[in-house]
Amino acid sequence: QSALTQPPSASGSPGQSVTISCTGTSSDVGGYNYVSWYQQHPGKAPKLMIYEVTKRPSGVPDRFSGSKSGNTASLTVSGLQAEDEADYYCSSYAGSNNFPYVFGTGTEVTVL
Amino acid sequence: QVQLQESGPGLVKPSETLSLTCTVSGASISTYYWSWIRQPPGKGLECIGYIYDSGSTNYNPSLKSRVTISVDTSKNQFSLRLSSVTAADTAVYYCARHGPGYGFDYWGQGTLVTVSS
Numbered sequence: 001q002s003a004l005t006q007p008p009s010a011s012g013s014p015g016q017s018v019t020i021s022c023t024g025t026s027s028d029v030g031g032y033n034y035v036s037w038y039q040q041h042p043g044k045a046p047k048l049m050i051y052e053v054t055k056r057p058s059g060v061p062d063r064f065s066g067s068k069s070g071n072t073a074s075l076t077v078s079g080l081q082a083e084d085e086a087d088y089y090c091s092s093y094a095g096s097n098n099f100p101y102v103f104g105t106g107t108e109v110t111v112l
Numbered sequence: 113q114v115q116l117q118e119s120g121p122g123l124v125k126p127s128e129t130l131s132l133t134c135t136v137s138g139a140s141i142s143t144y145y146w147s148w149i150r151q152p153p154g155k156g157l158e159c160i161g162y163i164y165d166s167g168s169t170n171y172n173p174s175l176k177s178r179v180t181i182s183v184d185t186s187k188n189q190f191s192l193r194l195s196s197v198t199a200a201d202t203a204v205y206y207c208a209r210h211g212p213g214y215g216f217d218y219w220g221q222g223t224l225v226t227v228s229s
Contacts, residue, residue: 001173033213036214036215038157046157051215055212089157091215099173103157105156106157
């Protein structure tokens with residue numbers, strides 16, 4: 001079971017948008033609508049930002065949105081703010097025939 | 113308000129067994145699925161395994177031969193044991209609750225475990 005592939009880094013200026021990709025296979029990302037996204041600030045625990053591809057937990061700003069096409073999921077952060085600078089990880093359900101949880105490699109987002 | 117707190121030694125010798133406990137408040141440990149997740153310094157996240165239904169478990173195949181996750185419902189705690197540790201097991205270890213859509217909605221603060229003699 002391989003980690004999902006994310007770009008190592010992404011950046012944008014305040015107010016702009018940044019989109020992070022998360023590429024898996026038909027056995028994980030492409031096979032289920034169970035992609036989650038996590039934000040992690042340095043020294044802190046990850047925080048759930050998106051689940052089931054597009055849903056936001058209570059309290060997460062609507063600047064964060066998720067989507068999926070085929071084997072690739074994406075997280076878009078619109079109206080970038082300084083506090084959005086963090087590492088972002090995707091995760092996908094991988095089915096009951098495999099160990100069902102796989103994470104992405106992580107993307108460091110920098111607000112310029 | 114759901115809170116998770118990891119506890120256990122921060123230093124373990126090579127070949128010994130790493131033992132951590134996660135104490136849960138604000139939610140019944142019998143009701144949800146609960147995971148251990150680790151993150152080596154400067155690296156990504158890895159789900160070690162999880163426990164559910166007050167004792168059923170599922171472990172990551174990459175660690176399965178060395179991992180045991182157990183639960184103490186009377187204390188609302190669950191625990192991790194990882195045997196025969198090496199330096200590669202040095203990581204921040206998190207406990208987390210499984211939330212909607214196979215996401216992890218509540219996390220402990222994490223505890224750094226260093227494997228060194």
